[in-house]
Amino acid sequence: MQIFGVDIGGSGIKGAPVDLDRGDLAEERFKVLTPHPATPDGVADGVKQVVEHYGWTGPVGLTFPGVVTGGSHVRTAANVDKGWIDTDARALFSERLGGLPVTVVNDADAAGVAEIAFGAGRDRSGTVILLTFGTGIGSAVFVDGVLVPNTELGHLELHGHDAEKRASSKAKEDHDLTWEHWAHRVQKYLAHVEMLFSPELFIIGGGVSRKSEKFLHHIEDIKAEIVPAQLQNNAGIVGAAMHAAKHA
Numbered sequence: 001m002q003i004f005g006v007d008i009g010g011s012g013i014k015g016a017p018v019d020l021d022r023g024d025l026a027e028e029r030f031k032v033l034t035p036h037p038a039t040p041d042g043v044a045d046g047v048k049q050v051v052e053h054y055g056w057t058g059p060v061g062l063t064f065p066g067v068v069t070g071g072s073h074v075r076t077a078a079n080v081d082k083g084w085i086d087t088d089a090r091a092l093f094s095e096r097l098g099g100l101p102v103t104v105v106n107d108a109d110a111a112g113v114a115e116i117a118f119g120a121g122r123d124r125s126g127t128v129i130l131l132t133f134g135t136g137i138g139s140a141v142f143v144d145g146v147l148v149p150n151t152e153l154g155h156l157e158l159h160g161h162d163a164e165k166r167a168s169s170k171a172k173e174d175h176d177l178t179w180e181h182w183a184h185r186v187q188k189y190l191a192h193v194e195m196l197f198s199p200e201l202f203i204i205g206g207g208v209s210r211k212s213e214k215f216l217h218h219i220e221d222i223k224a225e226i227v228p229a230q231l232q233n234n235a236g237i238v239g240a241a242m243h244a245a246k247h248a
Contacts, residue, residue, distance in 0.1 A: 112140025
């Protein structure tokens with residue numbers, strides 16, 4: 001069974017048909033740059049471009065980088081235009097895609113669901129936390145495989161700052177940090193999250209999951225096991241499609 005998944009990020013909008021039996025992309029993904037400012041209309045146009053690239057006419061699952069309640073209403077917009085707040089994202093995307101059935105879910109929650117089903121969190125009990133490091137820091141918290149939605153742990157305060165302003169991939173680039181220096185910031189952030197939740201496992205997702213050998217060995221003194229996401233940066237696309245299939 002195939003369903004289309006789209007992952008909307010602060011820097012890119014990427015999507016592909018997903019093979020839900022394998023939990024992997026059925027075709028190579030297609031990506032367009034996220035418009036700046038990332039307004040609802042601009043992002044919806046980007047999504048349309050990605051979906052039309054494949055001539056897709058079935059259900060579409062989308063992720064969104066913020067809190068999404070009731071499967072449609074956007075509550076926060078830290079890394080996209082503030083015009084998203086209180087937008088009915090499901091209605092907007094469905095209209096832009098010519099009436100195709102659409103579901104919308106938080107981006108990190110989608111990535112987490114995919115990793116729990118097909119990746120690094122498979123068959124893991126207890127508390128598992130996936131953290132995506134990109135433009136911001138997304139989070140997905142699972143207890144015995146059950147998601148606690150919209151946790152947004154990237155906005156925990158760390159040394160007087162929003163944690164994602166210090167430890168996201170964007171912060172690494174903006175401040176031209178070495179992998180080691182950045183890993184020490186990530187370590188402080190993980191220690192803070194560990195103090196609050198005492199997870200058995202941290203899964204590190206986002207684009208940096210492809211480069212885990214550059215920084216994971218620099219992270220010390222964390223009791224939880226720390227592993228890179230197995231689906232790497234495709235986890236959000238796969239999770240978006242899974243979410244769409246569940247609500248089809």
